[in-house]
Amino acid sequence: MATEIRVPTLGESVTEATIGRWFKKKGDAITADEPIVELETDKVTVEVPAPASGTLQEIAAEEGTTVEVNALLGMIGEGEGAPAKKEEKPAAKAETAKTEEKASGGKLVDVNVPSAGESVTEAQVGEIYKKVGDSVAVDEPILELETDKAAQEVMAPVAGVIREIVVSSGDEVQVGALLLRIEEGASAGSTQAASASQEKASAPASDEASSGRPPAPAAAKLLEERGMKASDVQGSGKQGQVLKGDVLAAEGKGAPSQPVEKPKAPRAPSGTEDEAREERVKMTRLRQTIARRLKEAQDTAAMLTTFNEVDMKPVMDMRSKYKELFEKKHGVKLGFMGFFTKAVTHALKEIPAVNAEIDGTDIIYKNFCHIGVAVGTDKGLVVPVVRDADQMTIAEVEKEIGRLGKAARDGKLGMADMQGGTFTISNGGVYGSLMSTPILNAPQSGILGMHKIQERPMVVGGEIVIRPMMYLALSYDHRIVDGKEAVTFLVRVKEVLEDPERLVLDL
Structure with missing residues (x-):
């Protein structure tokens, strides 16, 4: 059967x-x-x-x-069939490393693309930390691989010297593909014989700038045309990378100085000169995915944003009063995100449409609150999820947000950490944003934007007083959330933050 x-x-x-x-x-x-x-x-x-x-x-x-x-x-x-060859999967420490004996008696270890925990089949080579001839220790990071979700570092499986690097930053590689070779047990000063292919691979690396980062593509082409070496040029790019403008500048310094006649009229802009000051960098897989998903959200949802402002003094007073006791008891600092997350879950119970999503002609109402917290990293924006936040205490929320934030910055978020969110909170205030209109994280129907706390004159009880105010922005899908519901949701968040005792009394 x-x-x-x-x-x-x-x-x-x-x-x-x-x-x-x-x-x-x-x-x-x-x-x-x-x-x-x-x-x-x-x-x-x-x-x-x-x-x-x-x-x-x-x-x-x-x-x-x-x-x-x-x-x-x-x-x-049914039946046993022909036994299949067992495929050995590479792991984070390059378990598929293949060794071969060198003529001089040294041992070359192949370092291949490891498999990611979420079974990603291809990646993009990010930053390469080492160059040919560098010594490495066991478990020392050699280079970085970027997928459409996260980044991971490839560690050295053995101690020795890097003899060959077969990839460059920006290359697309498949799981199991060769990245580099390490001569096991060798020292940086050793003079082991290398094959012609290794010498060929090493040549470009020795011509890189002292930072070990290869010249930008336009600069590399110009260097080849001019017969120059990258080591002769002072790079002005990131981490000392040589740009096209650096090559032109170095070439100009080497030419005999001649008196320059001051132009009588402004010269027309030169496209070639502008190009020399540009740097073209391929988008990472993560950035490509972010761009695609954000554009899809704009094309699909009927997005609208409503605003309100909240007086943060009650929350700030509570933090000042209890922050030391809170940290001593729970081992985590009392921040704003715990209050905002609980205020959001409180409002979602009253306005369930903001916690729902559209699937074809159906509306799916979520009877749980998985709150996504947008985190900016040097690789792009990721949204890890605090699951069942409505059932957590503020201390539990703060601990989970701290764990997810650290994992995001370290590139160690798993797929389970980023799936299933029903609503998202984005805190642009940490970067100084005063007001913004956040984009929905599809297929969710709502996202709350937090902003900078700024002291402003406010009328309280008929008197003008200075208050720490924050603008709140709720972007929502108008196909499922009506304007009245969106405004009511934002008002409920405001009420809870301006009177935190409501959280205790569930009001």
Whole structure:
């Protein structure tokens, strides 16, 4: 009796996926729960386990095919079949490192692209920390790989000297692809014989600037045309990278000085000179995904933003009064995000439409509050999720936000940390933003924008007083949330923050 392999449910709002790769071929033996095929969506890459043991009898969808949820992928028949070659998966410390003996007796260790925890099949080479000839220690970071969700560092599997680097920053690489080779046990000053291919790979690296970062593409082309070396040019780019303008400047300094006649009239702008001061950098996979999803949100939702302002004095007074006792008891600082998260969950219970989403012609109301907290990193914006925030205390919320924020900045967020959010909070105030209109995090129908706390004159009880005020912005999907509901939601958040005792009394 044959068993069907079908596309599983891939998460909220995900209706289709692309076949990434098959781990087995027709006729291979399969064990129940063994990964058999990989599916890629716009959010995540997942491995589909075998529903039963047997033989892969049929492959119904080839690699690269787009399939819908529950579509037939293949069939498993009875029998043992032909034993398949076990594929060794690389891990974060390059477990697939392959070694070979050198003529001089040294040992070369291949460092390959590791597999990410979320089964991502390809990545982009980010920053390369080392160059050919550098010594490395075991577990020392060598380079960075960026996926569409996060970044991870590749560690040295052995101690030795880097003899060859076969990739450059910006290259797209597949899982298992060769990144570099390390001569195990060698020291930086050792003079081991290298093959012609290694010398060829080392040559460009020795011509880089002292920072180890290769020249920008336009600069590299100009260096080649002028017969110059990057080491002869002082780079002005990030981390000393040589830009095209640096090459032109260095070339000008080397030319005999000649008297320059002052122009009588302003000269026309030169496109070539402007280009020399530009730097073209390929977008990271994470940035490409952010750009696509934000544009999709604008194209799909009927977005509208409503504003209000909140007097932060009650919350600030409470923090000042209890912050030391709070930190001593809970081991975490009392910040603003705990208050805002609880105020939002309080308001979501009263206005459930803001916590809902549209799926086709249906509205899905969420009877739980998974609050996404937008975090800015040097790689781009990510939104980890505080799950069941409505059931947490302020201390538990602060601890979870602290954990997620650190993981985001370290590039160690897992897919589980970023899935399932029902509402998002974005705090642009930490960067000094006074007012903004945040973009929805699809398929959610609401996002709250926090802003800078600024002292302003306010009329309180018929008198003008100075108060620490903050503008609040709620962007919402007008297809599902009416204006009255949006305004009421924002008013409820304001009321709770201006009278925090409401949280205790659930008012």
